[in-house]
Amino acid sequence: MALLELNNLKVHYPIRGGFFQRVVSHVKAVDGLSIQIEAGKTYGLVGESGCGKTTTGRAIIGLNKITDGNVTFEGQDLTKIAHKNQHSLRRDIQMIFQDPYSSLNGRKRVLDIIAEPLRNFENFTKEEERRRVQDLLEKVGLNPEAAFKYPHEFSGGQRQRIGIARALTLNPKLIIADEPVSALDVSVQAQVLNFMKEIQKEFNLTYLFISHDLGIVRHMCDEIGIMYRGRLVEQGNTEDIYENPQHIYTKRLISAIPNIDPAQRQASTQARQQILSSYQQDLNNLLDPEGKPLALKSISSSHQVALP
Numbered sequence: 502m503a504l505l506e507l508n509n510l511k512v513h514y515p516i517r518g519g520f521f522q523r524v525v526s527h528v529k530a531v532d533g534l535s536i537q538i539e540a541g542k543t544y545g546l547v548g549e550s551g552c553g554k555t556t557t558g559r560a561i562i563g564l565n566k567i568t569d570g571n572v573t574f575e576g577q578d579l580t581k582i583a584h585k586n587q588h589s590l591r592r593d594i595q596m597i598f599q600d601p602y603s604s605l606n607g608r609k610r611v612l613d614i615i616a617e618p619l620r621n622f623e624n625f626t627k628e629e630e631r632r633r634v635q636d637l638l639e640k641v642g643l644n645p646e647a648a649f650k651y652p653h654e655f656s657g658g659q660r661q662r663i664g665i666a667r668a669l670t671l672n673p674k675l676i677i678a679d680e681p682v683s684a685l686d687v688s689v690q691a692q693v694l695n696f697m698k699e700i701q702k703e704f705n706l707t708y709l710f711i712s713h714d715l716g717i718v719r720h721m722c723d724e725i726g727i728m729y730r731g732r733l734v735e736q737g738n739t740e741d742i743y744e745n746p747q748h749i750y751t752k753r754l755i756s757a758i759p760n761i762d763p764a765q766r767q768a769s770t771q772a773r774q775q776i777l778s779s780y781q782q783d784l785n786n787l788l789d790p791e792g793k794p795l796a797l798k799s800i801s802s803s804h805q806v807a808l809p
């Protein structure tokens with residue numbers, strides 16, 4: 502049984518107009534989307550801006566109203582179960598947002614940001630809460646003292662690690678990562694993506710990975726779905742689709758990735774190896790906000806990022 506299933510999902514936004522602000526039409530942001538994600542896998546939802554990726558992610562966690570179709574998590578239809586049970590099921594699904602600069606509340610300490618989901622679901626004492634947050638900070642490679650600082654005291658990559666720690670607080674089964682690195686510069690992108698892969702095994706996570714970047718998706722995902730105007734035009738095993746795209750739209754997207762031509766691939770792989778080893782050096786030299794070396798894990802060869 503798939504962990505998450507979308508069955509003919511439709512999300513239409515009403516457009517209002519006229520004196521009485523009546524609904525005059527709809528934007529069919531998602532219009533009949535069906536996907537299945539197996540536990541422990543990463544499914545990439547890919548497509549150009551405006552095709553409905555974010556709307557899909559938000560509908561799964563209940564931030565957007567579903568017009569039709571359903572979302573099934575561990576066999577339970579999220580659109581049908583009682584509100585109380587929805588609440589407990591939704592602790593198993595967390596989201597990492599695109600922009601680590603705006604998605605963390607700048608007026609709250611990191612402790613309060615990461616503890617927020619805990620406060621909605623658990624009755625932890627202040628001491629238990631602090632311990633849990635500081636454990637998570639260590640897991641994401643930050644100093645536990647970061648708990649008492651504010652988001653503006655961290656770099657973009659560090660902030661995204663804080664966002665990841667917040668998503669991990671409740672030990673979720675599924676994480677929806679909506680363009681998790683597109684606001685970061687390329688060297689930091691590699692660190693965050695590799696880190697997401699590392700924690701996937703440790704925390705037994707399943708990812709729905711939303712991105713417009715086919716290079717990154719190829720590195721991250723077991724399966725992909727190519728989305729166009731609210732629907733899938735093609736889905737399947739990532740390598741199969743990259744090697745042998747069937748739909749004209751997929752072919753166009755893939756042909757637009759630099760260095761995807763097999764003749765050039767070997768050279769670009771060597772170039773990537775070189776860039777990655779220099780990133781590794783940068784990683785080793787990374788310091789936390791207090792100038793101490795960060796406890797980062799190394800990039801293993803199986804976790805290499807396809808750089809542009």
Ligand SMILES: Nc1ncnc2c1ncn2[C@@H]1O[C@H](COP(=O)(O)OP(=O)(O)OP(=O)(O)O)[C@@H](O)[C@H]1O
Pocket residue numbers: 514515528529530548549550551552553554555556557713
């Ligand atoms: N609140 C809203 N009201 C009306 N239309 C909306 C709303 N939010 C999104 N849309 C429209 O729905 C469509 C899908 O938007 P969505 O943000 O899901 O796309 P996306 O693929 O995630 O794009 P991007 O990569 O640029 O974030 C777009 O046409 C967008 O303009």
